[in-house]
Amino acid sequence: MTEKTPVTLEAGVPLEQQSGRPPRRKAFSRAGVQRVFAVSEAGIVISLVALVLIFNSLQSAFLSSQNVRAMLGAMSFVAIIAVGQTLLLIAGEFDLSVGSVAGLSAVISAWLMTKGHLPVPIALLLGIGSGGAVGLINGLVVVRLGIPAFIATLGMLYAAQGFDLLLTNGYPIYPLPHSVGKIGQATPLFGIGWSFYILVVLVVVADLVLRRTTIGRNLYATGGNREIARLVGINTDLYKIVCFVLTGMLAALAGMLVMGSLASGSTSIGSGWELIVIAGVVIGGVSLFGGVGSVAAGFVGMLLLQVVQSGLVVVGVSPNWQTVSVGVIMVAAVGLDLFRRKVSARDSIRRRRARGSTLHETEEAGAM
Amino acid sequence: MKPVLETHNVSKSFAGVQALSQVNLRVDGGNIHALLGHNGAGKSTLIKVLTGIYPSGDFDGEIVLQGRPVAFRSPADARAKGIAYVPQEISVLEHLSVAENVFVGRTGVNGSALVSFRDLYRRTRALLAQLDIELDPRLPASSLTATERQLLMVARALSTEPAVLMLDEPTTSLARTEVDHLFRVLNRLRENGVTMIFITHRIPEVGAICDRATVLRDGQVVAEIARDEFQEDDIVAAMVGRRVERLYPSRAAAAAGDAILEVEELRVARPGTDLDLVHGVGFTVRRGEIVGLAGLVGSGRTEILSAIYGRVQHEGRIVVDGKTIKLRRPSDARRAGIAMLTEDRKREGLLFNMNLRENVTIGNLALVSHGVLVDRRAEAARAQDFMEALSVRARSATADVAHLSGGNQQKVLLARVLMNAPKVLLLDEPTKGVDVGTKQEIYRLIVQLADEGMAIVMVSSEIPELLGLCDRCLVLAGGTIVDEFARGEGSEERVIEATTLTEAA
Numbered sequence: 001m002t003e004k005t006p007v008t009l010e011a012g013v014p015l016e017q018q019s020g021r022p023p024r025r026k027a028f029s030r031a032g033v034q035r036v037f038a039v040s041e042a043g044i045v046i047s048l049v050a051l052v053l054i055f056n057s058l059q060s061a062f063l064s065s066q067n068v069r070a071m072l073g074a075m076s077f078v079a080i081i082a083v084g085q086t087l088l089l090i091a092g093e094f095d096l097s098v099g100s101v102a103g104l105s106a107v108i109s110a111w112l113m114t115k116g117h118l119p120v121p122i123a124l125l126l127g128i129g130s131g132g133a134v135g136l137i138n139g140l141v142v143v144r145l146g147i148p149a150f151i152a153t154l155g156m157l158y159a160a161q162g163f164d165l166l167l168t169n170g171y172p173i174y175p176l177p178h179s180v181g182k183i184g185q186a187t188p189l190f191g192i193g194w195s196f197y198i199l200v201v202l203v204v205v206a207d208l209v210l211r212r213t214t215i216g217r218n219l220y221a222t223g224g225n226r227e228i229a230r231l232v233g234i235n236t237d238l239y240k241i242v243c244f245v246l247t248g249m250l251a252a253l254a255g256m257l258v259m260g261s262l263a264s265g266s267t268s269i270g271s272g273w274e275l276i277v278i279a280g281v282v283i284g285g286v287s288l289f290g291g292v293g294s295v296a297a298g299f300v301g302m303l304l305l306q307v308v309q310s311g312l313v314v315v316g317v318s319p320n321w322q323t324v325s326v327g328v329i330m331v332a333a334v335g336l337d338l339f340r341r342k343v344s345a346r347d348s349i350r351r352r353r354a355r356g357s358t359l360h361e362t363e364e365a366g367a368m
Numbered sequence: 369m370k371p372v373l374e375t376h377n378v379s380k381s382f383a384g385v386q387a388l389s390q391v392n393l394r395v396d397g398g399n400i401h402a403l404l405g406h407n408g409a410g411k412s413t414l415i416k417v418l419t420g421i422y423p424s425g426d427f428d429g430e431i432v433l434q435g436r437p438v439a440f441r442s443p444a445d446a447r448a449k450g451i452a453y454v455p456q457e458i459s460v461l462e463h464l465s466v467a468e469n470v471f472v473g474r475t476g477v478n479g480s481a482l483v484s485f486r487d488l489y490r491r492t493r494a495l496l497a498q499l500d501i502e503l504d505p506r507l508p509a510s511s512l513t514a515t516e517r518q519l520l521m522v523a524r525a526l527s528t529e530p531a532v533l534m535l536d537e538p539t540t541s542l543a544r545t546e547v548d549h550l551f552r553v554l555n556r557l558r559e560n561g562v563t564m565i566f567i568t569h570r571i572p573e574v575g576a577i578c579d580r581a582t583v584l585r586d587g588q589v590v591a592e593i594a595r596d597e598f599q600e601d602d603i604v605a606a607m608v609g610r611r612v613e614r615l616y617p618s619r620a621a622a623a624a625g626d627a628i629l630e631v632e633e634l635r636v637a638r639p640g641t642d643l644d645l646v647h648g649v650g651f652t653v654r655r656g657e658i659v660g661l662a663g664l665v666g667s668g669r670t671e672i673l674s675a676i677y678g679r680v681q682h683e684g685r686i687v688v689d690g691k692t693i694k695l696r697r698p699s700d701a702r703r704a705g706i707a708m709l710t711e712d713r714k715r716e717g718l719l720f721n722m723n724l725r726e727n728v729t730i731g732n733l734a735l736v737s738h739g740v741l742v743d744r745r746a747e748a749a750r751a752q753d754f755m756e757a758l759s760v761r762a763r764s765a766t767a768d769v770a771h772l773s774g775g776n777q778q779k780v781l782l783a784r785v786l787m788n789a790p791k792v793l794l795l796d797e798p799t800k801g802v803d804v805g806t807k808q809e810i811y812r813l814i815v816q817l818a819d820e821g822m823a824i825v826m827v828s829s830e831i832p833e834l835l836g837l838c839d840r841c842l843v844l845a846g847g848t849i850v851d852e853f854a855r856g857e858g859s860e861e862r863v864i865e866a867t868t869l870t871e872a873a
Binding site for chain 2 (some may be wrong): 071209213215217220221223224227229231232292
C-alpha cells in the first residue's frame, strides 16, 4: 500500500487479545462477565447447572452416584448420534433416519453373528459399515439429486425400518454370542458402561476438529452459505456426504451398543431417537439452518434433556410429563437463544454508537 | 413553489453521539430533491425519521407535511399520512404476479377480503399506464428484469397516492440505459406533480434528474444547491469536506507484459437451454494490465467472469500463463491462480456465521495451517496484515461482519481474494454500494495490484470508473464484444452508443 492508514482497532491492545476470550485475570470485571455470557455455550451450561441444583434440592437422591451413573449411561447411546447430527447440522443438513439406522444396523450385525456365523468383531464392523452405507445413500440422494434432507432422510427412516422388519419379521434376534452381552454390560470405570467413554472421546475429538482444524472451518462455511463455500474452493458436496456417512456410522455404533446392553438384536432399538437427537442438539444452540453451533454445546443440550427427564422421575412427576417437558424445553431453549442474540446485537450496536468513531457502521447495519 | 415536506431542526443522537443535528430540509412540490452524503453522513437516520421507523418523540424537531406538523407513530402511520418509501433492496414477491405485487396487502375489491383478478388487473393497468410503465399485470414477478422490478417498486409505492415519494439509491442495481428508462419514468411523474426525494451515491445522476440537492455530512446540512448551480466538484467537495483531488490514480501506461490470461471462443449458454448468454468472446490480458468489461446488465459481462472462475458451464479455451486449463468448479480456477470478487456481498460474499478474521482466511486456511490444524497465531497475524494493508476499519479482528459498512465489507472480501496471491483477478462491480472515500481507496488498490504484475479484469456499470482505471475496455452487448478501445480513446458516449446501437440491431 502506498498510504498506510492505521487500522482502528482497540487502541494499544494487540490483536491477539481482542478475540472473544478475555485474559484470565479480568475474569471478574464487568466486561469479563459480559463476555463469558456472550460465549454461546454459557447460557446452556448455566441452565443445566440451575436445573441440577433445583432437582437436587427437591430430592437429594438426584445427585446420588447411582442416579448420576444411570443418567450418564442412559443418555450416551443417543448422545453418540448427536455428535454426528451436530456436524451434519453445522454443514447445513440433517438426518431423520438415525433411529431406524441404529435399529437396522443392530439387527444386521446380530443376524451376521448368529445366522451368518461370522466372528463377533467382524459382524460388529459390518454393522457399523451398514450404517455408513445408509449414510452414503442419504448423502448422495441429498447432495447429488438435490432432494431436501427432510424428505430424503424421512424416506430412509421408513425404508430402514421396513428392512429391519423384513430381516426379522419383528422378532428379536436372540440369543447373541456371549461376548456381545459381556461388552455391552461391562462397566470399565466408575460403574459406567463403555458407551459413555466412547461418547466422551467422540465429543472431545469432534469438538477439537470443529474448533481447531481447517475441516471444521470449512464445515462452518459450507453450512453458513454453500455457494460462498464453493466460491472459495471448498468441496461442499464432499463435506456434506462425509457428514452423512459419519452420522450413519455413529447411529449404527449406538444401535450396536444398545444391542450389547440388551444382549439381543431387538427391532425396537432406536425407535424415536431421531427427534430426541435433534431436540437435544437444538437445545444446545445448534442451528437448524446450518453454520452455527458446537459439538460441546450439542452434548450439553443432550445432557440437559436427560437431567430434566430423570429429574421429573426422581421428583415423582408422572412419566408422561417427561414427553411434554421435552417439547416445552426445546421451544423455550430456541426462544431464549433468539432473545439472547437480539440483546447482544443491540448491546454491540450501543457500544459502537457510544464509541462514535465508527458511526457509519451502525448506520449501515441499522439500514439492513 | 410551496414546500411539501419540511423538517425543522431535526436532531437525533445515540448515546451522546449526534447522528443528526438541527437538520432543516425543504422539499418543494413537484420537485425531485436529491439527498446526498456518503456513509455515516446521517442519510439513513434522516430517512428513518421521515419514514416513521424512528417514531415521533424518538428525535427532536418537527416534520411538516403539506403545511401541517405531523407525528409519525410507525412506518405504517407515515405511509398512511403520505410518505411512500422505495427501499434500496428490492423486495419483490417472486411467485406473485405484477398486479399482486403492486397492490400487495390491498388486493381485495374495495378493501374487502375478496379478490377479483379482473378488478386487480384493471386497477394495475390503470396505475401503470398513468406512470408510463409498460408491464403486463399478469406476468409473474420472477420474470422481470432488474429495472422492471425497480419500476414495480415505484408503482407499489405510488399506488397509495403519497404526498412524497422517497427513492433510496434506486439505480444501484441498474445498468446505464436502464437508468435512463427509470429517469424517463421519474420525469414523467414529476410532470404529473409527484414530489420525490432521490437518495443516491452517484453524483452525475443529480445533475441528470434533480431540481435541488441537499448535502449531509456528519449529521448536518452542509450544502443546499439548486439545479442551475450544480457543479460535480462542488458536490463532491461538500460531501467529503475537502476537494477530492483526483478520483482515479494516475498510472504509467501498462508495460506490454506477457499474456497471463487468454480467452478464446468463449461460449456460455443459459442453463438448460441453447440460448447463448455469451458467444464467440475472446480477449487477452497481459501482466499488469487492467481490462474493463462494459455493457448492460445481461450483456454477458458477469457470465464471462463466472466462466473464467469455473462457476458456470462453458465452451472455449481459457489459458492461464500459457497453460490451457479445465475449469469445472471454482476450486479449479483458484488452483490456476484466478481469484474473483463477486458482485453480491450479502449472498455471494460474506459468511455471516463467521467473524471478520475467519471471513478473510476462509478458503486460504492452508496458508496458516500445519496439516489440518489451524495455527491461530499465524492466522491472526496474516489476517491483520491484510486488514492493515487495506485499512479495514473495524472494532476488532473478531468483529461481526454484518455490522461493518459496505466499504469495509468490500475490503474484507478483497483481503480474502488477495490472500492467496492470484495471478488473475476478476472484479465484478468492485465499488458497488461503497462510499466515495472507499471507492478511491479501492481504485488505488486496483492500480497498485496491476503495477505489481497482476492481470485484472473488471466489470462495472459505472462507465467513468472503467474509463478512469482500465488500460483497455471491451464493450459487450448481447453476449459479444461490440467495441474495444485503449485508455484515452474511449468516452462515455462511445460506450453507450456501442451498447445501444447493437441492441437496436
